[in-house]
Amino acid sequence: MSxxxxxxxxxxxxxxxxxxxxxxxxxxxxxxxxxxxLGLVGESGCGKSTTGRVILxxxxxxxxxxxxxxxxxxxxxxxxxxxxxxxxxxxFQDPFSSLDPRMxxxxxxxxxxxxxxIIVNKEERFKRVLELMDLVGLSRRLINVYPHELDGGRxxxxxxxxxxxxxxxxxxxxEPVSALDVSIxxxxxxxxxxxxxxxxxxxxxxxxxxSVVNHFSDDIAVMYLGKLVEKASAEELFENPIHxxxxxxxxxxxxxxxxxxxxxxxxxxxxxxPINPKKVCRFADRCNFAExxxxxxEPHLEEVAPDHFxxxxxxxA
Amino acid sequence: xxxxxxxxxxxxxxxxxxxxxxxxxxxxxxxxxxxxxLGLVGETGAGKTxxxxxxxxxxxxxxxxxxxxxxxxxxxxxxNASEKEMEKIRGxxxxxxxxxxxxxxxxxIKVIDQISEAIIIHQNLDKEKAEEKAIEMLELxxxxxxxxxxxxxxxxxxxxxxxxxxxxxxxxxxLLIADEPxxxxxxxxxxxxxxxxxxxxxxxEMSMIMITHDLGVVVEVCDYVAIMYAGRxxxxxxxxxxxxxxxxxxxxxxxxxxxxxxxxxxxxxPIKGLMSxxxxxxxxxxxxDRCDYVMRICEEEAPEKIFFSDEHFVECHLYSKDKSxxxxxxxx
Amino acid sequence: MAEEIKTVNIKNKNxxxxxxxxxxxxxxxxxxxxxxxxxxxxxxxLCMAIFAPIIxxxxxxxxxxxxxxxxxxxxxxxxxxxxxxGRDIFIRIVYGTRISLFVGLISVSIALSIGGFFGAIxxxxxxxxxxxxxxxxxxxxxxxxxxxxxxxxxxxxxxxxNLMIAIGVANIPGFARVVRAAVLSxxxxxxxxAAKAIGAKDHIIxxxxxxxxxxxxxxVYATLKVAxxxxxxxxxxFIGLGVQPPTPEWGSMLSSGRAYxxxxxxxxxxxxxxxxxxxxxxxxxxxxLRDALDPKLK
Numbered sequence: 001m002s003x004x005x006x007x008x009x010x011x012x013x014x015x016x017x018x019x020x021x022x023x024x025x026x027x028x029x030x031x032x033x034x035x036x037x038l039g040l041v042g043e044s045g046c047g048k049s050t051t052g053r054v055i056l057x058x059x060x061x062x063x064x065x066x067x068x069x070x071x072x073x074x075x076x077x078x079x080x081x082x083x084x085x086x087x088x089x090x091x092f093q094d095p096f097s098s099l100d101p102r103m104x105x106x107x108x109x110x111x112x113x114x115x116x117x118i119i120v121n122k123e124e125r126f127k128r129v130l131e132l133m134d135l136v137g138l139s140r141r142l143i144n145v146y147p148h149e150l151d152g153g154r155x156x157x158x159x160x161x162x163x164x165x166x167x168x169x170x171x172x173x174x175e176p177v178s179a180l181d182v183s184i185x186x187x188x189x190x191x192x193x194x195x196x197x198x199x200x201x202x203x204x205x206x207x208x209x210x211s212v213v214n215h216f217s218d219d220i221a222v223m224y225l226g227k228l229v230e231k232a233s234a235e236e237l238f239e240n241p242i243h244x245x246x247x248x249x250x251x252x253x254x255x256x257x258x259x260x261x262x263x264x265x266x267x268x269x270x271x272x273x274p275i276n277p278k279k280v281c282r283f284a285d286r287c288n289f290a291e292x293x294x295x296x297x298e299p300h301l302e303e304v305a306p307d308h309f310x311x312x313x314x315x316x317a
Numbered sequence: 318x319x320x321x322x323x324x325x326x327x328x329x330x331x332x333x334x335x336x337x338x339x340x341x342x343x344x345x346x347x348x349x350x351x352x353x354x355l356g357l358v359g360e361t362g363a364g365k366t367x368x369x370x371x372x373x374x375x376x377x378x379x380x381x382x383x384x385x386x387x388x389x390x391x392x393x394x395x396x397n398a399s400e401k402e403m404e405k406i407r408g409x410x411x412x413x414x415x416x417x418x419x420x421x422x423x424x425x426i427k428v429i430d431q432i433s434e435a436i437i438i439h440q441n442l443d444k445e446k447a448e449e450k451a452i453e454m455l456e457l458x459x460x461x462x463x464x465x466x467x468x469x470x471x472x473x474x475x476x477x478x479x480x481x482x483x484x485x486x487x488x489x490x491x492l493l494i495a496d497e498p499x500x501x502x503x504x505x506x507x508x509x510x511x512x513x514x515x516x517x518x519x520x521x522e523m524s525m526i527m528i529t530h531d532l533g534v535v536v537e538v539c540d541y542v543a544i545m546y547a548g549r550x551x552x553x554x555x556x557x558x559x560x561x562x563x564x565x566x567x568x569x570x571x572x573x574x575x576x577x578x579x580x581x582x583x584x585x586x587p588i589k590g591l592m593s594x595x596x597x598x599x600x601x602x603x604x605x606d607r608c609d610y611v612m613r614i615c616e617e618e619a620p621e622k623i624f625f626s627d628e629h630f631v632e633c634h635l636y637s638k639d640k641s642x643x644x645x646x647x648x649x
Numbered sequence: 650m651a652e653e654i655k656t657v658n659i660k661n662k663n664x665x666x667x668x669x670x671x672x673x674x675x676x677x678x679x680x681x682x683x684x685x686x687x688x689x690x691x692x693x694x695l696c697m698a699i700f701a702p703i704i705x706x707x708x709x710x711x712x713x714x715x716x717x718x719x720x721x722x723x724x725x726x727x728x729x730x731x732x733x734x735g736r737d738i739f740i741r742i743v744y745g746t747r748i749s750l751f752v753g754l755i756s757v758s759i760a761l762s763i764g765g766f767f768g769a770i771x772x773x774x775x776x777x778x779x780x781x782x783x784x785x786x787x788x789x790x791x792x793x794x795x796x797x798x799x800x801x802x803x804x805x806x807x808x809x810x811n812l813m814i815a816i817g818v819a820n821i822p823g824f825a826r827v828v829r830a831a832v833l834s835x836x837x838x839x840x841x842x843a844a845k846a847i848g849a850k851d852h853i854i855x856x857x858x859x860x861x862x863x864x865x866x867x868x869v870y871a872t873l874k875v876a877x878x879x880x881x882x883x884x885x886x887f888i889g890l891g892v893q894p895p896t897p898e899w900g901s902m903l904s905s906g907r908a909y910x911x912x913x914x915x916x917x918x919x920x921x922x923x924x925x926x927x928x929x930x931x932x933x934x935x936x937x938l939r940d941a942l943d944p945k946l947k
Contacts, residue, residue, distance in 0.1 A: 043503035082848040098839035112847035181360040186574035186587030215576035252508040254533025258560045270473045
């Protein structure tokens with residue numbers, strides 16, 4: 001049982017919009033052990049990306065706590081935060097827009113080291129850049145190339161090298177393979193797997209693609225409209241999904257096989273926007289099993305099986 | 318014997334750009350009969366969209382150029398058709414749904430008008446009757462009629478895609494080309510839209526080309542599958558052929574790259590290397606520099622088509638001597 | 650077998666040459682014939698300005714009056730003829746180039762640095778800061794450039810320095826707007842977020858990431874503004890509020906030559922032509938740059 005490296009408590013992030021207050025992340029709780037991967041899953045608008053950014057304080061939290069190695073990330077000074085950033089990094093979804101188009105590959109990877117004055121000597125810094133490129137599988141010949149000359153897979157490797165350039169221990173991966181071709185996705189996933197083993201990294205893996213997250217995560221948390229609806233180990237979630245949304249999500253994934261056709265649960269309606277939400281179950285209007293209690297009171301996350309949490313009035317086990 | 322709706326023979330399309338010549342489509346053959354759905358599977362740069370656009374004569378020329386080949390749609394020679402003739406064909410005989418629903422609709426025109434536009438052009442109905450028909454289409458795709466006067470930005474992604482489907486089907490085309498129609502949508506919405514497309518396809522007895530990179534989507538909707546790589550169809554067959562009797566190493570590679578949702582322990586086996594540079598394709602087989610089964614001949618000669626049945630063929634040297642070769646026979 | 654054959658190296662053109670964005674822009678700019686024409690003209694003017702002392706002596710040829718030679722038409726001795734004081738018009742135009750270009754460049758630099766600074770702050774931070782800065786600048790923007798310049802010069806007195814200040818200040822709001830818009834277009838890009846994530850401070854982000862990536866519209870705007878600055882210089886000098894005679898300046902040459910326009914047209918023709926060509930050349934370059942820098946036209 002390793003130590004808990006990150007704890008998120010009652011985390012909230014609200015945005016003020018002309019139409020009202022948008023509850024992007026509403027009262028999220030989870031923790032991650034060192035060296036493990038938590039998959040954060042959900043569709044667009046569920047708040048997973050926002051959660052990732054709030055954890056890294058790229059966005060300020062509206063409420064709650066993000067405790068990294070015992071310190072609340074949102075209560076420390078800007079200077080202390082910059083120190084912490086050496087350990088907490090992010091890999092972005094879009095390999096095309098997350099790299100400065102005016103910098104070469106080596107300049108991009110070198111920047112964090114240079115900025116934070118980790119290695120002041122120019123030659124030594126360059127050596128470290130080459131090491132990092134080797135680590136992520138980027139050919140050394142690419143040092144002076146610009147991102148726009150490379151394909152998505154290579155660009156993503158640059159992003160990963162950049163994220164690793166400091167003393168990184170914890171990485172938020174925001175849909176790191178969604179924008180890549182299938183065969184390249186597999187390469188990058190394998191790379192992340194290797195790196196996690198080699199360097200003992202802890203990941204939060206944010207994605208909408210359940211098949212990817214199954215492959216890669218130890219635990220999975222499912223989000224819907226800013227709320228956590230189910231949380232369990234990856235194995236448990238796939239074998240025994242309890243929340244109706246999780247079940248629908250799982251059944252909706254197109255399976256590339258002719259065997260065992262799974263009956264698709266088709267949800268009615270669309271995902272709505274969480275503006276000024278009422279204190280009811282946010283999934284009720286799409287749920288095929290909703291009853292009155294769902295439309296009147298808000299459910300809470302409860303442990304319905306060992307280490308398996310669900311937020312639902314109807315389905316408890 | 319069912320009618321053939323689309324017959325493409327030996328199509329070659331090249332793009333002449335500043336940086337060189339892109340051999341986008343090479344030696345393509347497609348035959349689709351009435352009511353059949355063909356899945357065109359491949360990754361970025363495989364040439365699927367270019368193929369689709371050529372059926373509608375929408376490939377930008379320059380820089381594109383149809384070097385050779387024939388495209389016959391419902392008996393009409395597309396390559397030699399004039400622009401005026403094409404205008405009568407697009408929307409009426411063949412329709413296309415593009416990938417990104419967010420940008421495919423005109424933001425300043427009401428959705429009902431966008432649907433009626435197609436009807437008015439092709440069916441010579443007056444505005445009122447066209448609008449009635451358009452409302453029918455809206456309801457057919459699951460959008461309540463009282464939302465007909467709204468603008469695209471008032472709809473979500475999934476609903477926009479439904480509007481686009483309504484426009485595409487408004488004149489009952491014989492062939493629908495859907496270019497990654499659900500890639501930009503959430504998984505639960507994707508399920509809704511695919512179900513809708515299947516229902517409408519049956520209802521209208523349409524043929525369909527479903528362009529996708531997702532083999533899971535293929536299983537949902539398609540009868541036949543063509544796997545494209547670097548502008549060529551490297552394997553084609555029925556669903557059974559492709560899924561149960563996979564022949565081409567690239568097809569096998571695609572299956573191995575996908576995380577298996579039912580077996581999480583399996584390590585992913587990505588295809589090594591990168592998509593071939595379309596400016597500089599290898600001399601022999603386009604896939605040789607990434608293939609686990611590569612032999613000397615693969616670098617020298619382009620493979621011939623080898624048929625296993627009427628519908629199932631592959632372009633690969635592995636089978637030229639021995640048709641019963643099994644991919645799993647190979648020791649890696 | 651696969652082991653016998655060495656894995657065919659993944660050929661990749663990308664791994665060979667480094668193609669910087671500037672080289673790319675130059676390549677695209679070269680394609681526009683009008684831009685090349687503009688470039689050639691502006692180079693000609695630059696040469697005139699730089700090599701003026703070699704072409705003719707300032708005091709002897711440009712300033713010294715020679716009443717005997719007055720009002721002569723173009724000839725071998727005097728390519729553009731002489732003016733009402735017998736001074737060689739060609740030499741005066743050459744020296745006038747220095748003034749026009751100098752005032753143009755300096756005034757734009759003033760406007761770019763001050764306006765750009767406020768525009769960048771307003772664009773990057775947004776909110777109240779944005780509102781305050783932009784509303785103050787709106788007040789200045791409401792006054793027509795020429796009118797504002799006239800007012801400043803009238804208050805400070807006519808001289809080349811005050812001319813530069815006047816035109817510079819009048820252009821500050823325009824530059825603030827352009828830079829603000831450019832910053833807005835880039836600041837929400839993910840690579841900016843990435844810079845924050847690795848611990849970069851705000852000023853580093855603005856200088857190193859935001860501005861270099863939003864240069865394109867600013868460069869185009871600046872080029873066009875040098876043209877208008879040249880126009881403004883000529884206009885103000887024309888009405889006597891700019892460079893004072895006898896200093897050769899295209900606008901004041903136009904002004905003093907007005908009386909002779911009927912019979913000795915050359916006195917106003919050539920200065921006028923100089924103004925037109927210099928402004929035109931900069932506009933052509935600006936348009937060419939706008940197209941060359943447009944990522945969508947690649």
